[in-house]
Amino acid sequence: MQLDEIKIGGLGASRRRVEDNRFIRGKGNYVDDIVLPGMLHMEILRSPLAHARIKSIDTTKAWAIPGVRLVMTGETMASRNLAWMPTLSYDTQAVLATDKVRFQGQEVACVIADDPYIAKDACEAIVVEYEPLPVIVNPQQALAPGAPLIRDDKENQLDNVVFDWAVGDKDGTDRAFAAADVVSKLELHYPRSHPSPLESCGSIADFDRATSKLTVYMTTQAPHIIRAAVALVAELPEHMIRIISPDLGGGFGNKVPVYPGYVASILASILLERPVKWIEDKTGNLISTGFARDIYLHGEMALRKDGKILGVRMHTDSDHGAFFSDAQPSKFKIGLMHSTFACYDIPAAHLTARGVYTNKAPGGVAYRCSFRVTEAMFFQERMVQAAADDLGIDQAEFRRINFVRDDDFPHRTAFGFLTDSGQYGKCLDVGLEAIGYQDFLRQKAEAAKQGRLLGIGISTMTEPLGAGNSREYDILGIKMFDSAELRVHMTGKAILRTGAKSQGQGHETTWAQIVAHELGIPADDVTVEEGDTDTAPFGMGTYASRSTPVAGAAVAMVSRKIRAKARKLAAHLLEVSEEDIEWELGRFYVRSSPDRGVTIQECAMAAYSNVPDGLEPGLENNAYYDPPNLTWPFACYIATVEVDPGTGVWDVLNMVAVDDCGVRINPMIVEGQIMGGLTEAYAMASMQFITFDAEGNCVGSNFMDYLLPTAWETPGFELHEVVTPCPHHPIGAKGIGECATVGGPAAFVNAVMDAIKGIGVRNIDMPLLPDRVYEALTERHDVSGAPPVKMDDR
Amino acid sequence: MYPSRFRYEAPRSVEEAIALLHQGGGEAKVLAGGQSLVPMLKLRFASPEMLVDINNLPGLDYLRVDADGTIRIGALCRHADLEKSTLLAAHQPTMAAAAPLVADPIVRNRGTLVGSLCHADPQGDWASVMIALGGHIVAQGPKGRRKIAVADLMKGPFQTVLAYDELAIEAVVPAPKGVAGGGYLKLERRVGDFATVGVAIAIETSAGSVIRAGIGLTGVGGSTINAVDAAGALLGGPLTADTIARASELAAQAAQPRSDHRGSATYKRHIVSTFVTRILTSVPDSKGKAA
Numbered sequence A: 001m002q003l004d005e006i007k008i009g010g011l012g013a014s015r016r017r018v019e020d021n022r023f024i025r026g027k028g029n030y031v032d033d034i035v036l037p038g039m040l041h042m043e044i045l046r047s048p049l050a051h052a053r054i055k056s057i058d059t060t061k062a063w064a065i066p067g068v069r070l071v072m073t074g075e076t077m078a079s080r081n082l083a084w085m086p087t088l089s090y091d092t093q094a095v096l097a098t099d100k101v102r103f104q105g106q107e108v109a110c111v112i113a114d115d116p117y118i119a120k121d122a123c124e125a126i127v128v129e130y131e132p133l134p135v136i137v138n139p140q141q142a143l144a145p146g147a148p149l150i151r152d153d154k155e156n157q158l159d160n161v162v163f164d165w166a167v168g169d170k171d172g173t174d175r176a177f178a179a180a181d182v183v184s185k186l187e188l189h190y191p192r193s194h195p196s197p198l199e200s201c202g203s204i205a206d207f208d209r210a211t212s213k214l215t216v217y218m219t220t221q222a223p224h225i226i227r228a229a230v231a232l233v234a235e236l237p238e239h240m241i242r243i244i245s246p247d248l249g250g251g252f253g254n255k256v257p258v259y260p261g262y263v264a265s266i267l268a269s270i271l272l273e274r275p276v277k278w279i280e281d282k283t284g285n286l287i288s289t290g291f292a293r294d295i296y297l298h299g300e301m302a303l304r305k306d307g308k309i310l311g312v313r314m315h316t317d318s319d320h321g322a323f324f325s326d327a328q329p330s331k332f333k334i335g336l337m338h339s340t341f342a343c344y345d346i347p348a349a350h351l352t353a354r355g356v357y358t359n360k361a362p363g364g365v366a367y368r369c370s371f372r373v374t375e376a377m378f379f380q381e382r383m384v385q386a387a388a389d390d391l392g393i394d395q396a397e398f399r400r401i402n403f404v405r406d407d408d409f410p411h412r413t414a415f416g417f418l419t420d421s422g423q424y425g426k427c428l429d430v431g432l433e434a435i436g437y438q439d440f441l442r443q444k445a446e447a448a449k450q451g452r453l454l455g456i457g458i459s460t461m462t463e464p465l466g467a468g469n470s471r472e473y474d475i476l477g478i479k480m481f482d483s484a485e486l487r488v489h490m491t492g493k494a495i496l497r498t499g500a501k502s503q504g505q506g507h508e509t510t511w512a513q514i515v516a517h518e519l520g521i522p523a524d525d526v527t528v529e530e531g532d533t534d535t536a537p538f539g540m541g542t543y544a545s546r547s548t549p550v551a552g553a554a555v556a557m558v559s560r561k562i563r564a565k566a567r568k569l570a571a572h573l574l575e576v577s578e579e580d581i582e583w584e585l586g587r588f589y590v591r592s593s594p595d596r597g598v599t600i601q602e603c604a605m606a607a608y609s610n611v612p613d614g615l616e617p618g619l620e621n622n623a624y625y626d627p628p629n630l631t632w633p634f635a636c637y638i639a640t641v642e643v644d645p646g647t648g649v650w651d652v653l654n655m656v657a658v659d660d661c662g663v664r665i666n667p668m669i670v671e672g673q674i675m676g677g678l679t680e681a682y683a684m685a686s687m688q689f690i691t692f693d694a695e696g697n698c699v700g701s702n703f704m705d706y707l708l709p710t711a712w713e714t715p716g717f718e719l720h721e722v723v724t725p726c727p728h729h730p731i732g733a734k735g736i737g738e739c740a741t742v743g744g745p746a747a748f749v750n751a752v753m754d755a756i757k758g759i760g761v762r763n764i765d766m767p768l769l770p771d772r773v774y775e776a777l778t779e780r781h782d783v784s785g786a787p788p789v790k791m792d793d794r
Numbered sequence B: 001m002y003p004s005r006f007r008y009e010a011p012r013s014v015e016e017a018i019a020l021l022h023q024g025g026g027e028a029k030v031l032a033g034g035q036s037l038v039p040m041l042k043l044r045f046a047s048p049e050m051l052v053d054i055n056n057l058p059g060l061d062y063l064r065v066d067a068d069g070t071i072r073i074g075a076l077c078r079h080a081d082l083e084k085s086t087l088l089a090a091h092q093p094t095m096a097a098a099a100p101l102v103a104d105p106i107v108r109n110r111g112t113l114v115g116s117l118c119h120a121d122p123q124g125d126w127a128s129v130m131i132a133l134g135g136h137i138v139a140q141g142p143k144g145r146r147k148i149a150v151a152d153l154m155k156g157p158f159q160t161v162l163a164y165d166e167l168a169i170e171a172v173v174p175a176p177k178g179v180a181g182g183g184y185l186k187l188e189r190r191v192g193d194f195a196t197v198g199v200a201i202a203i204e205t206s207a208g209s210v211i212r213a214g215i216g217l218t219g220v221g222g223s224t225i226n227a228v229d230a231a232g233a234l235l236g237g238p239l240t241a242d243t244i245a246r247a248s249e250l251a252a253q254a255a256q257p258r259s260d261h262r263g264s265a266t267y268k269r270h271i272v273s274t275f276v277t278r279i280l281t282s283v284p285d286s287k288g289k290a291a
């Protein structure tokens, strides 16, 4: 009798998350839960100023406080050649400032003490004398003639430009614009935000002089990259470094980079020969660790009267803060921005991108995003709506006219990506049907008669997830493949390890389901372990929705290797040749007499107790998976809103999401990812951003100002699905972790813009705070959200 | 959170608490719900030498309405008690409207109305409500008790006229002489956010005429604003479109907002006037309708 795949927790089972057993009982094991004998505590002194020369640092009073073990400044770091460290984007970043501070919150000194209270007291006792310098908080200021030079530490850096980069077909695009009936233009700013995981960053460095081994417990989404980085930065042999990433309280890209706190805690442990714990507070996390977005767009579309897009031209100015430390594939300076417009059939496109330094925290991390794809899709969908309006064509119809057709795959995009599958029109239809499109348009017209402002916004997009194939994707030269190792024990139970690192995605649950699908071993019989570089196979970690496309594929591949060996064992047990054997879920049987069979568990036992001559004992293997292409999920998000003309406040009436992420391993987890992503999309659209005043003070340094939506204001979401399996992934899955964060924001913004249509306003920058909407409504002009924010002094 | 070192005392009687405050000589702080004080300790904006935790003081958690209609709120009555109270829903529309808008449910479980008044945050919701209602607090020090009108309590942002050794015992809303009406509207960016703008209005009507009116404004000045002129414009007749328009205009003038990341001064003024209009227009059927 065939096993019931759903019952054993295989593909398609909405299995409860096994990790939740410990999380909801308060039994998770986060970095801050770990206590080592003799452990000391580190606290960081941060710069109150955004740009200033350090004239002197006096640590005398801090050293004098009882319980203080070590005070470190840039000088201490410099004596070990550690004052600066390399970033993931071939730049350098100060560990502790030596010459200047370049953003508010920059690390200036560290105190290591017996407890965190003492460390904090001692930080306050350090006296730093600063000479303030002019401050830059946006690209315009950075590029202005005579602007102060932020990176005067770098030879040959004569201005504040980080890079100038271009991609696409300039001439072809120019020709498209020359032939256009209408050119639609849009200027906007995707504001700076912060991933803000519930758990901030932290580490415990434990250097053991006796064994020369350095063990670091660390909040990292990519433990193996960190091990390599530590080996290079601290000049320690790689086999003497063990990075352990225990349970993570969220990551969202924030925990990919190497942070000064990690490096400082490592040096402190080496100097003191005791474990040193550093746990960042919320403000430290918000003002100093990897931010996201902060890009300005100038976009243009060449259009034919009948609605056909002929060409797209984009220029972006991105604000990278004081150090270029974007965590992204090294080949692409502005991430995968050029994946924009991938779902539309466009003859020609050209993108120019310029990055600048400013006096703001560094980062440019992929906040729930496959490297700037969030900005790419937001720009695309805002431009698409503006274009439809300019042409006077219905926004749904305009999309349909320009979609890549189902029979047109594989499709080469205007910027050179290869998309391979999708049913874009069908997803849009499902979405329009679910929201009741025609009905809503009638309601909207009716409401308008009473002065009420209703609006509907659509966002459709396909995005490249799962970096990536080794031809194109590497970080500092390390190719972006991933891995899995599977050991099946004698009784048919198993342990699986991968090079990815779950931080809430539920790998412990879903990886076991892939094994169950491939081998028929019940998911409950498979333990999943990640995050320890001494035990896990090498991998690039979890971000950019790459786990299922890459590590998940490796899990399927290693399971197949195990199955291949089990088949030999089965043949031996059944006393027939391998060719006479068939496989069904969990069992091999003799083709000519299906009743004669052995289970995978029986094969596992044989691997340790009854091995045929010439076969290696044991049942374990590993697989490294280099994906042939990225995966291309598609999404259609539609929101309806009502705007209060008296206050500018807007409410979401309905939100419908149609996601096509191919085969769903655990539908419940997929839905959870979409719900969470839509919440973050709503956050970006409505409230969540980090801005700066003219002095470079970070406005958004705590949760009273950096607004994360709660269950109270987050609207409900209605989810739908379409399934187009990925043609090259072993189980047909595509990435899903980020679709909703990426595609969602434009749906909300487009809805509000639709509600106020007809008054000559082309754009309001996110977040659409009530005062911005009100200003647009009453003063009838675009509203920019670019810093500095205007503040009256009292 | 790693505050500076402090001594912690948890007295069992009001007298003991006052003695400790006196002993502290200005370096001691009362700890009530802790929802304002603890964040300040965490950020080290406040580093008192001693905390006098009043949560063990017996008999201060009351919310009651005297026979004559006077409302009394003890120092340990929590925001959540006010939110759930059927008394307020029946007797006091302004307070009933404000209670669910203060902070978020978690903060409301701990925070107190009296603590909110003593904290004197210009963005605190209860101060404008109490000003609109003409309320006062009862403070007790080594020399006995005194009454302080909430309108006179605030000296400036985060500053009150309370002496360092005085404990606020209760807040009092005087009995209405007519039918109580009014409401509270708050513009917030998110649940649990402080007000960008808050407007509290309390009126009393008798025989169709407004006999008492108070308007308090949250978040639009260095202190809670008592919009006396705006309230005055409502007195002596029925609420009409004209008096409402006049009050809205005067309230907007009384506001002293500043431009910041929550919006421009012009915008905030506009919201004041919109809210005054909206509250007053919905007065006859105001029950539970605000916000």
Ligand SMILES: Cc1cc2nc3c(=O)[nH]c(=O)nc-3n(C[C@H](O)[C@H](O)[C@H](O)COP(=O)(O)OP(=O)(O)OC[C@H]3O[C@@H](n4cnc5c(N)ncnc54)[C@H](O)[C@@H]3O)c2cc1C
Binding pocket: B029, B030, B031, B032, B033, B034, B035, B036, B037, B038, B039, B075, B101, B102, B103, B104, B107, B110, B111, B112, B113, B114, B115, B116, B117, B118, B119, B123, B124, B125, B126, B162, B166, B167, B168, B169, B192, B193, B194, B195
């Ligand atoms: C996340 C968050 C959101 C919030 N949002 C809002 C909001 O939207 N609107 C709003 O109004 N408030 C808000 N608050 C503040 C909250 O309402 C506080 O509860 C209130 O301001 C203070 O009351 P408490 O009992 O917690 O006082 P505490 O924090 O204990 O004390 C506050 C101050 O008052 C003094 N004090 C307290 N009680 C007495 C007393 N009986 N006698 C003398 N002095 C006393 C203390 O010494 C201290 O200086 C928020 C707080 C948080 C943490």
